[in-house]
Structures are given as C-alpha cells and as structure tokens.
Amino acid sequence: MTPRRLDLAQRLNALGAIVSALVIAGAWYFEFSTHEAPCPFCLMIRICFTGIAIGALLNVRFGVKVAHYGLCLLFAVVGMVIAFYDVVSSYPPLGSWGSTPFMGLHLPTWGFISFAGAAALLGLVMFWEGQFRGEPMATRAAETSSLWRLVYYVAFGLIAVITAGNVIIGYTVCGASLTCAA
Amino acid sequence: MIWLFLVALAAIAVVFTGRRRGLAVALTLVVLVGVFAVFVSMQWGNEGLGL
Numbered sequence: 001m002t003p004r005r006l007d008l009a010q011r012l013n014a015l016g017a018i019v020s021a022l023v024i025a026g027a028w029y030f031e032f033s034t035h036e037a038p039c040p041f042c043l044m045i046r047i048c049f050t051g052i053a054i055g056a057l058l059n060v061r062f063g064v065k066v067a068h069y070g071l072c073l074l075f076a077v078v079g080m081v082i083a084f085y086d087v088v089s090s091y092p093p094l095g096s097w098g099s100t101p102f103m104g105l106h107l108p109t110w111g112f113i114s115f116a117g118a119a120a121l122l123g124l125v126m127f128w129e130g131q132f133r134g135e136p137m138a139t140r141a142a143e144t145s146s147l148w149r150l151v152y153y154v155a156f157g158l159i160a161v162i163t164a165g166n167v168i169i170g171y172t173v174c175g176a177s178l179t180c181a182a
Numbered sequence: 183m184i185w186l187f188l189v190a191l192a193a194i195a196v197v198f199t200g201r202r203r204g205l206a207v208a209l210t211l212v213v214l215v216g217v218f219a220v221f222v223s224m225q226w227g228n229e230g231l232g233l
Contacts, residue, residue, distance in 0.1 A: 085221075174183045179183065
C-alpha cells in the first residue's frame, strides 16, 4: 500500500498534512478543555483544514501536481473568507465566543492567520519547479525508509481519525442538517 | 453539515487506496464547493455584519 519511493516534495507534503491535522487537533484541545461546542463556522474552518490536508495527501500518493496544490490553495482561500467573516461578525469576541483567548487571539482569528500563512506558503512552494518535472519518481527518489513509511501512515491515519471525530462533533452541533441552519 | 466530513473521509480513503485519482479529486472538489455553498446559504440575506 505504501509507495515504494517518496521524493523530497512528497515527504514535505506528508509533513504538511500532519501539521494541518494537528491544527484541528489543537482546536479539539480547546473545545474539550473549555467544554465548549464549536460554532458552525468553526466546523467549516475545520473542513477547510481537512481539505488542505487532502490536497497534500494527493501529492504524496499520486505524485506532485499543480492541480493538487491548486486544491490546497482554494481551500485556504475559502477558509480565509469564512474565518474573516467569523471574526468580524462576532465582534466583540468575548460576548459571543466566551472562550479563553490563546496568546491574545481567539481561535477564528488564529484560523484566519493560519489560512493566510498556508496560502502564502503554497504560493512560494509553486516557485520550486523541479518538483513538477515529469520523470518517474523511481528515478529521482531513494527507497522510502521505515521512518518516512511511518510518516506516511501517520499522515493518513491522523487526518482520517480527526475527520471521523469531526463527524461525531458535527452531529452533536448540527445534527444531520445539510447546512446547520437553525 | 456532517455530510461534508463524510465526503472528506471518503476522499481520504480513495487517496489512500491510490487507485482512482480522478475520483479522489472529484470528491475533494465536492467538499470545496459544498463548504462554500453551505457558508453562502447560511449567510444569504445577512448583508450587514451586525457590528
């Protein structure tokens, strides 16, 4: 099931997927430590982080392609729009969110900053044209070591478990509603 | 909204199998369009920001 060889760009994408999953795990930590259910916007922000991770995993599994980075970028842009709306429509934040800020900012604000950072990083990564050159991965990459095989499985496992957990959390917040509208 | 997470989960599973890239990309696009559609549908008619 593991690709026999992962080149440098694929390895970095695997790490990126893990980072994206850990961001959602961080939101879980705040949710469970403060006993607060996430707002519908917060769930949508989590979906956008999941989408960025899926785009990175597409690069890992099927080879690095511009289209996969494009998907990541689109999720980052949609996430920025949702997070920005969440921040400005909930002003003043303490009245509606009530949670303890992290380093002076609330989670939707951190979400906006993270999406903006991800979009900027994706733009920079696209300058690395060598990753898109067409020769087969097998001729460019060393045999995948056990460490990177572990990273590969951790990336898939982590985002799958977190997404499954978000199904349960989403059901407790929105039920089976299509849009989570009241 | 859980359907979005379920479709995302299906996309992750398809990517993991490594067999159908087109299906994986299509499922991911469904999530992308879906989350934006849900956002727009929830805010339709709310032109103000309520500040």
